Amino acid sequence: MSEGIVYADVKFKKQQRTEGKDGATASTANDATYSEISIPNAGHNQPSTNTNAGDPDSQEGSKVKPGGYDPVKVVLVTLCFLLMGTVIGLVFLYISNLPTENTELQILQAAYTRNLTDLMIKNRELQELQVKIKDLQEKERAVRQQMEELRKQKTAPSCPTNAGNKDCPKPMNCAKDWEYYEGKCYYFSPDELTWAQSRDECITRGGDLVIIGSLEEQKFLDQKIGTKITTEPEDKFWIGLTDSINENEWLWVDGSSLSTSFWLGNSEPDNWKGNHGEYPDGEDCVRMGEPGGTKEGKSWLDVNCNRTQRRICETKSPL
Ligand SMILES: [Ca+2]
Ligand SMILES: [Ca+2]
Known part of the structure; x- marks a missing residue:
């Protein structure tokens, strides 16, 4: 016996109630109808079994609800x-x-x-x-x-060594009548004194007779006084150099030895004592200057310290 899906459909019909003359109630009812459809397994087309086959009311109940x-x-x-x-x-x-x-x-x-x-x-x-x-x-x-x-x-202006340059402004950091050059001030006196007097006067002014330490400084001074001196042969300036302590031992006024010299010509210093020895002290002080200056600044001469000459005083610039 093969198994399949069984669809059943049960219907109940309405009951009709009738009331008799005696009040008794009678009911007429049809029996319920039952229909069943059995679907066999796939591949088998078996007809359904209907227990109520032949019942005209069972035709409706045999339909499958989709x-x-x-x-x-x-x-x-x-x-x-x-x-x-x-x-x-x-x-x-x-x-x-x-x-x-x-x-x-x-x-x-x-x-x-x-x-x-x-x-x-x-x-x-x-x-x-x-x-x-x-x-x-x-x-x-x-x-x-x-x-x-x-x-x-x-700042002090650096004036050119050309003393004749009128365009060089007057330095502001040197005292009146003093001229500035490379951090120093120079005074060129118009008057004449002996070497010792000249030194004292320079010290009184706050300086000393000039000490020349370089070729540049020598050329500056040589050119500067070359414009100041006259054509008179003895018109020259004292500098701070002397051999008055020991002959031919040249010392500057600060006690330092002479290292670079600018003697005039080939005969100076000659410690000249006169043609007939009339100046036995000889020449122990130095003066310098030639009209218009010299070519290489060589303008020193030793002369008797008691002569009177103009002087070059020197002091450090105050600024
Ligand atoms: Ca001498
Ligand atoms: Ca001389």
């Missing part, structure tokens, strides 16, 4: 319900999160507005700082110009 228990439809319906539930859940979830997102957006907008305001304030401060920097730069430039002017006023 999809009534179709498992495919059941699954589809179930899936539809699940899908609807999911959609509804998502909608509720979105709606529930919407206020939170709106609040966060408002917070972000507030932060953006605040940052924008801060940025504008910073930008305005930056512009003000730029204006201040420009103003400070202009002030710094003005101060630098003033400092440069002061430096020019304080």
